[in-house]
Amino acid sequence: MRIMVTGAAGxxxxxxxxxxxxxxxxxxxxxxxxxxxxxxxxxxxxNLAPVATDPRYTFVKADIADAAAMAEVVPDHDVVVxxxxxxxxxxxxxxxxxFVTTNVVGTHILLRAALExxxxxxxxVSTDEVYGSVEFxxxxxxxxxxxxxxxxxxxxxxxxxxxxxxxxxxxxxxITRCGNNYGPRQHPEKLIPRxxxxxxxxxxxxxxxxxxxxxxxIHVDDHCRAIQLVLERGLPGEVxxxxxxxxxxxxxxxxQLIEACGATGDRIRHVTDRPGHDFRYSLDGGKLAAxxxxxxxxxxxxxxQTVDWYRENRAWWxxxxxxxxxxxxxxxxxxxxxxxxxxxxxxDSSGIG
Numbered sequence: 001m002r003i004m005v006t007g008a009a010g011x012x013x014x015x016x017x018x019x020x021x022x023x024x025x026x027x028x029x030x031x032x033x034x035x036x037x038x039x040x041x042x043x044x045x046x047n048l049a050p051v052a053t054d055p056r057y058t059f060v061k062a063d064i065a066d067a068a069a070m071a072e073v074v075p076d077h078d079v080v081v082x083x084x085x086x087x088x089x090x091x092x093x094x095x096x097x098x099f100v101t102t103n104v105v106g107t108h109i110l111l112r113a114a115l116e117x118x119x120x121x122x123x124x125v126s127t128d129e130v131y132g133s134v135e136f137x138x139x140x141x142x143x144x145x146x147x148x149x150x151x152x153x154x155x156x157x158x159x160x161x162x163x164x165x166x167x168x169x170x171x172x173x174x175i176t177r178c179g180n181n182y183g184p185r186q187h188p189e190k191l192i193p194r195x196x197x198x199x200x201x202x203x204x205x206x207x208x209x210x211x212x213x214x215x216x217x218i219h220v221d222d223h224c225r226a227i228q229l230v231l232e233r234g235l236p237g238e239v240x241x242x243x244x245x246x247x248x249x250x251x252x253x254x255x256q257l258i259e260a261c262g263a264t265g266d267r268i269r270h271v272t273d274r275p276g277h278d279f280r281y282s283l284d285g286g287k288l289a290a291x292x293x294x295x296x297x298x299x300x301x302x303x304x305q306t307v308d309w310y311r312e313n314r315a316w317w318x319x320x321x322x323x324x325x326x327x328x329x330x331x332x333x334x335x336x337x338x339x340x341x342x343x344x345x346x347x348d349s350s351g352i353g
Contacts, residue, residue: 001030001031001032001078001079002032002034002076002077002078002079003020003031003032003033003034003077003078003079003080003081004033004034004036004073004074004077004079004080004081004119005017005020005033005034005035005036005081005083006035006036006037006064006080006081006082006083006084006110007036007037007038007043007064007082007083007084007085008035008036008037008048008083009035009037009039009043009044009045009047009048009059010037010042010043010047010083010187011042011047011181011183011185011186011187011190011220012083012125012181012220012223012224013035013037013081013083013084013125014047014048014185015183015185015220015221015223015224016081016083016224016227016228017033017035017048017051017057018048018050018051019221019224019225019228020033020228021033021051021054021056021057022051025224025225025228026228026232028056031056032056032058033051033056033057033058034058034059034060034073034077035048035057035058035059035060036060036061036062036064036073036084037059037060037061037062037084038061038062038063038064038084038102039061040086041187041324042087042088042187042189045059046316047185060073063102063106064082064084064102064106064107064109064110065101065102065105065106065109066109067109067112067113070109070110070112070113071113071116074110074113074114074116074117074119075117076117077117077119078119078120078121079119079120079121079122079123079231080110080114080119080121080122080123081123081125081227081231082107082110082122082123082124082125083125084102084106084110085102085103085125085154085155085158086098086099086102086103086151086154087127087151088151088189088190089129089149089151089152089274090189090274091151092149092150092151092154093149093150093274093275093276096150096154099150099151099154100150100154100157102154103151103154103155103157103158104154104157104158104161107124107158107161107162108158108161111161111162111165111171114171115165115169115171120172121172121173121174121231121236122162122165122171122172122173122174123173123174123175123176123227123230123231124158124159124162124173124174124175124176125176125178125227126155126158126159126175126176126177126178127152127155127177127178128177128178128179128216128241128281128282128283129147129148129149129151129152129155129278129281130145130147130152130155130156130159130177131143131144131145131146131147131281132145132146132147132148132152132278133148133278133279133280133281134280134281134282135279135280137282138243138282138283138284139241139282139283139284140241140284140286140287141177141238141239141240141241141284141287145159145160148276148278149276149278152278159175159177159239162175163175163237166236166237167237172236172237173236173237174230174231174234174235174236174237174238174239174240175238175239175240176226176227176230176239176240176241176242177239177240177241177242177283178218178223178226178241178242178243178283179215179216179217179218179242179243179244179281179283180215180216180217180218180244180281181217181218181219181220181223182217182218182219182220182302182303182306183219183220183221183302183305183306183309184220184305184306184309184310184313185309185316186220187320188317188320188321188324189324191215191250191253192253192257192303192306193306193310193317194206195253195254195257196257196261196306196307196310197310197317197321198267199257199258199261199263199267200261200310200311200314202263204267204268204269205254205257205258205267205268205269206269206271207250207251207254207268207269207270207271208250208270208271208272208273208274208277209270209272209273209277210251210270211249211250211251211254211268211270212249212250212251212279213249213250213277213278213279213280214247214248214249214250214279214280214281214282215247215248215250215253215280215281216243216244216245216246216247216281216282216283217244217246217247217248217253217299218242218243218244218245218246218295219244219295219296219297219299219302221296221297222242222244222295222296222297223242225293225296226240226242226288226293227242229288229291229292229293230288230291233291233292234291238287240287240288240291241283241284241285241287241288242283242285242288242293243282243283243284243285243288243295244295244299245285245295246299247280247282248299251268254267254268255268256300256303257303257307260303260304260307261307261311
């Protein structure tokens, strides 16, 4: 089987590719994997170093919004798995046009290339944020979409395009919508690695508002297992929720991380809330459970493993944080990317989550 995985130099996509080629996700004996990635600030070929010499692996640097490039690389693949996306909400508030270009236009171009190349299956990796906020209960796959951030709106639009290609052109598409991921190699602009790396640097952890916003957490390895399960056993045209079963307020996550990092004293700093901040996300995962899925990594164990990884791999995340901080302070070119809350204008003043 020939699988093309876009955005796979990022956090979740690279974990998926490593899982594919290691044989932990599926029988990899006849597998060929092509990674396509634009290599934006949140991606690194270092994430794929463990498989870089595997003869079944090919890397192509390209943008999914480049129609000519996609027309060249998509043919001869049986499956396309699309992780490629701009994904940080704070950045979407500052630069929404980048999210529309990659998440909407890019997905359309990739779909078109897959249709013309007659790729067998197309799996779109999406997010629970497309539903907006839910006060009680959990969303099902039939719940109406009600995105509140430019990021969530761009992902909702992409999902609608994917569904339209199924209905209009008969493409075999599947969509997964997942909660908040965590684990090793996640960019330190995200909540858990941001808090961990701040604590390891003896800095405060910035929490938006009162910190009571609730998120559902899942380890990245469990998410990757769910994606492969949908690819192999899911039905064409269907949406599947990937829930971790661990719903926690951001403040509770911060306190667990303070304990896991062995930090002392009051490290929490409440900062001005994000505009349009969704209060709670919650997914009904029954449809995926019926296919045989259940998360394997308990949150406490996964958190401890993640803390250990960041403690032992400062050489990976240290330069990333230093570059982002310098960019926010105006000492690096703006092309490196920054936004009001993704990183602090000063290192300890920004909130996330």
